[in-house]
Amino acid sequence: MTTPAATTGPLIELTWTDHVSGRKGYLVVDRLVRGVSSGGLRMRPGCTLDEVAGLARGMTMKEALHYDPRSRYIPLGGAKGGIDCDPRDPAAYGVLVRYLKAMRPYIESVWTTGEDLGLSQDLVDEAAAEAGLVSSIQAVYPLLDDEAAARERLAAAFAVDVDGIGLDALVGGCGVAESVLAALDRAGVPHAGARVALQGLGTMGGATARFLARAGLKVVAVADLGGTVAHPDGLDVEALLAARDAHGTVDRSALRAGDRDLPGDAWLSADADVLVPAAVSYAIDAVNQRRITARWIVEAANMPVLPDAEALLAERGVTVLPDVVVNSGTNAWWWWTLFGDIGADADEAFAHTRRALRTLVDRTLARAERDGTTPRAAAHALVADRLPVLAERFGWYR
Known part of the structure; x- marks a missing residue:
């Protein structure tokens, strides 16, 4: 109904x-x-x-x-x-x-x-x-101005393969990773050796882990349906990606001797600078947020941090970069490609995604600092500024 x-x-x-x-x-x-x-x-x-x-x-x-x-x-x-x-x-x-x-x-x-x-x-x-x-x-x-050309361009982009993974499965994680790097850069934290823990090694989490590892960060914990895989000196991300199934669960027989297989919620309390919830909504609540010692939480999943938890985290100085900013790269890539802002090329897609997400993260954090609010409140303020502009140009439908 x-x-x-x-x-x-x-x-x-x-x-x-x-x-x-x-x-x-x-x-x-x-x-x-x-x-x-x-x-x-x-x-x-x-x-x-x-x-x-x-x-x-x-x-x-x-x-x-x-x-x-x-x-x-x-x-x-x-x-x-x-x-x-x-x-x-x-x-x-x-x-x-x-x-x-x-x-x-x-x-x-x-x-x-x-x-x-x-x-x-x-x-x-x-x-x-x-x-x-x-x-x-x-x-x-x-x-679309030219439907046939646009559909052909998008189909060609979906056919692009990068290191054995489709481009469409990588652009979102590229955007999340760039969001992490932008936050580190703004705080003056070097990429090399910065520590990250992720929940989820599916499409978004797996791509994020790959880009962050290649940027020099140490991925010290990854949670999947089987638990949390961890190593204090950093996991072999490429080996984990090669050993995951269609649902992002890692085959434990592929773990190295020093890798630890911990309970599923152990990623929350990992000794990390950045936590990336990249699996389910409502993963971080008012109770389990107490276990978090990371400085940043970067929302690769949709709605992973509950509002009451975010308020408590903010009181403790933990910055949450919101999903509406961080994980928007996949959706935008579809439309950039279909409308013709970029072509069916991996390098062009990654460069465009990085520029867009870095600009958006910087703008959001600057607005939060200016207004004395959280990044989520700042993102909402940016939206509030833009919706009337869109409505004036294209009409307002509620």
Whole structure:
């Protein structure tokens, strides 16, 4: 059913029930710009409408933060989809296909979507084709100057392989890593030897770990579904990446003699300068935040730090770089490529992503210092400045 949105709430809130399994799915369109919104589709057990609504609002902010009137890419509105199902369940693919069939009118007209937690882009594409869709992003096609050329350019970019990993699986982590480096640079902390612990070694976490290790940082702990792998002198990131499965779980037989296999929450208390939660939402709460000794938390996942935890962390001098800034690179890369700001080239994609994220992190931290607020509050203030500009140029849809 569709629930009417309040005047200050999302434009569309929709709850779907799978007639086969009884599982629930959700779609929230927070805002439209030029009639279109953008936001991925996640699948995880326990996914809720409130969670999807928060993510959709976050997408509105990510899009607005990347607005540059000089770019071909014009930000879209924010949206998000979610399915309450374990992606490892043998029935999950059928649920996904039926969800996309039910959402087909929205995907064809107002909602562009793609991979998110629990789903790969290849799987979304396969299910979308089975559901009768041209593409999971077909709603944006009418906004393109040359649809055929744009689609060819994006397809070519998705075919780019870097060291055995697709470019699309790397750009988000490149942006997260650059956010970490920007924060270190601003504080005058050398990259070499700086210590980082991550939760999650999937698409985002794995790419982040790779870029940070190559920048000279020591990745001292990585948490996955099997626990936390740690080494005080730094893990062999490339070996861990080579030994992970499709869900980012590392084969423990690949660990070195000095690597330690610790409980799953041990990454929180790792002796690190930076923590990167890159797996699930709501990972850091008011209780477990007490274990954190890191100076920075960089949100590669969506909504990993609960608000009450962030307030307590701020009191202790721990800086949280918010998800709406840090993990916005993947979404922006799609649109930079599709609209023609960059081509199907890895070096160009990484350079553009690094420039954009470094600028955004610097701007956010400078605003926080100026206003005496947290980086999240500063990012929200930047969004508040930009949304009226977008609304004046393209219209305001609530």
